[in-house]
Amino acid sequence: MLWTKELKDEAVSRNIGLISREEQERLSQVTIAIAGMGAVGGHHLLALARMGIGKFVIADPDVYEPLNLHRQAGAFVHTIGRKKADVMAEMVRQINPEAELTVFAEAIGENNVDAFLEEADIYLDGVDFFQIDARQLIFKKAREKGIFAITAGPIGFGSSVQVFDPNGMSFDKYFGIKPGMTRAQRIACFGVGILPRLPDRRHMDCRQVDFVREKGPALISAIMMASSVIATETLRVLLKRKGVRAVPHNYYFDPYARKYYRGWAPFGRVRLRDRFMKWMAYRRYPSLKRLHDEEKVARIHAQWTPSPGTAI
Numbered sequence: 001m002l003w004t005k006e007l008k009d010e011a012v013s014r015n016i017g018l019i020s021r022e023e024q025e026r027l028s029q030v031t032i033a034i035a036g037m038g039a040v041g042g043h044h045l046l047a048l049a050r051m052g053i054g055k056f057v058i059a060d061p062d063v064y065e066p067l068n069l070h071r072q073a074g075a076f077v078h079t080i081g082r083k084k085a086d087v088m089a090e091m092v093r094q095i096n097p098e099a100e101l102t103v104f105a106e107a108i109g110e111n112n113v114d115a116f117l118e119e120a121d122i123y124l125d126g127v128d129f130f131q132i133d134a135r136q137l138i139f140k141k142a143r144e145k146g147i148f149a150i151t152a153g154p155i156g157f158g159s160s161v162q163v164f165d166p167n168g169m170s171f172d173k174y175f176g177i178k179p180g181m182t183r184a185q186r187i188a189c190f191g192v193g194i195l196p197r198l199p200d201r202r203h204m205d206c207r208q209v210d211f212v213r214e215k216g217p218a219l220i221s222a223i224m225m226a227s228s229v230i231a232t233e234t235l236r237v238l239l240k241r242k243g244v245r246a247v248p249h250n251y252y253f254d255p256y257a258r259k260y261y262r263g264w265a266p267f268g269r270v271r272l273r274d275r276f277m278k279w280m281a282y283r284r285y286p287s288l289k290r291l292h293d294e295e296k297v298a299r300i301h302a303q304w305t306p307s308p309g310t311a312i
Helices: 005-011 021-027 039-051 084-095 113-117 132-144 171-175 183-193 220-238 272-284 286-303
Strands: 031-035 055-059 100-104 122-125 148-151 158-164 249-254 259-264
Touching: 021 220, 031 039, 031 113, 039 055, 039 084, 039 122, 039 220, 055 084, 055 113, 084 100, 113 132, 122 132, 122 220, 132 148, 132 158, 132 171, 132 183, 148 220, 158 171, 158 220, 171 183, 183 272, 183 286, 220 249, 272 286
Parallel strands: 031 055, 031 122, 055 100, 122 148
Antiparallel strands: 148 158, 158 249, 249 259
């Protein structure tokens, strides 16, 4: 089918009434960066492409595997073994042939994070829950570049959402992450920071969460909910509408419990209740404690270097 201006206008016509035609045109000109095309990232991308966003920068080094079929937007039997970033770019172009995409088929790190965020108007977090190093780096760089950054964490049956204003509280400050923490401690800070409370044991089998192997239960319903709330907040930020509430404001939606939580942590998630939740996390998830202990031992071994002639 020939892609004409009439078809393009018709494709987004049902948006009009919730956003104006002028706002729709503005959305077609903005650039959104998304790191991670797996569970949440892929759904973020498609939701915003259908909303009429015209430019994307996406990144993911991985390929699709059978275990991705239950929750990832680009995972189909015929895409197993293919690069996630390439598949998702193709899907966006089938929604909007004029969409502009820059694809990073590698992980985002110190060597390419500046290039990844160079053209971005906003950053959306699609990084795997366990990859705290990459997450910290990208949020730090987005702040330095004056870019809003949003994360939505699908945990249990629901999803949180946190908006980071580059002129507001930083990612590390909000989550209570401090220099010298082990990776396990930083993951715990992030996990507690996106939740009003730990998942109910009646609803989640803690034995299925493995922080060492980086595996945990996830439902497509929660992932799609995360994409819904992040797309709405992205719209609010990009169109400069009133009501943007960045951290220390935080939100969590739990449709299974039929509850909506709103929080405000002016000093970050470091209150007594938050510290208690982290302590409980180590008790409830033994693999998290094991990950922490293993790193502590590795640090001790790295600091102790035997002098020449020392018997070992």
